[in-house]
Amino acid sequence: MNKGKNIWIMVLLFIGVVGFLWIQLVVLPSKKQVEERYAHEQMNPLTQDFNYIAEYESEYLGDNSNTVNLFRSLPMSQDEMTFQLFPEELVVEVHYPSSLSESVHSTMTTDKDNEYGQKEDLIAHRTLLYNATAGFALIKNIDQLTFEFQDSTFDFKRSDFKSMYSNLDQLLDEDTWIQEVQQPLQNDQYVEKTFKGLAIVH
Known part of the structure; x- marks a missing residue:
């Protein structure tokens, strides 16, 4: 037993x-x-989950912490980034502590990260278009976004993105975001043509 x-x-x-x-x-x-x-x-504009950033939707950029957290959640984010918000002018400036090339490389953690674009400029332009679209779609009253690097600055206007998408609010659906924002960005020619038409380069 x-x-x-x-x-x-x-x-x-x-x-x-x-x-x-x-x-x-x-x-x-x-x-x-x-x-x-x-x-x-989440650091790749082609694979970022829309739900990862959807929580930052807001009517006003005056909610400083919400606006900052949105841009810290987007691709090419860096811990040392700083921000300037101008609520009266409806402008948001994102300041990167490095050059454009260094900022691109800072988000690459493996040698295969070039899989979503062979050239640094292409990766940067794709990411900036994505981040600007997210900024205008989620923060409803931003009129201008400025991304400033140590060697270059890029301005984007809400009016241009409204002309391209007709209605930015319609993008705030996961399936629509994938179809209208992420899928077109897979096309290199689309990226370069759209960037050239939308970005004001300094």
Whole structure:
């Protein structure tokens, strides 16, 4: 009787040890990999989850923390970025602490990050178009966005984006965001033509 009981105890201990090892060696590492991959995707304008930034939708740029947090959640974000908000002029300036090229490379964590664009300029233009679209669509009263790097500055006007999309509010749907914003940005020619038509370069 005791022998049979001891066998069951050993079996249960074995199952417990195997289960513990399974969780530690398989489940938790897999979960961590998924989380790391998701975080990495948020720094790519072609793969960012719209729900990752949708919470920052606001009628006014005067909500400083909300506006800043939006741009810190967009691709090419850097910890050392600074911001200037001009509520009366309805202008937001995003200041990067590095050159455009360095800012592009700061968001690359693997050698394969060039997969969404072969040239630095193309990656930068795609990202700036995406970030400007997000800024105008989510913060309803921004009239101008300025992205300032150490070696260049780019201005974007809400009126130009309204002309391109007709209604920016319609973009605030996940499927529409993918179809109207992210999918066109996969086309390199579209990116360069659109950037040339929308960006005011200093």
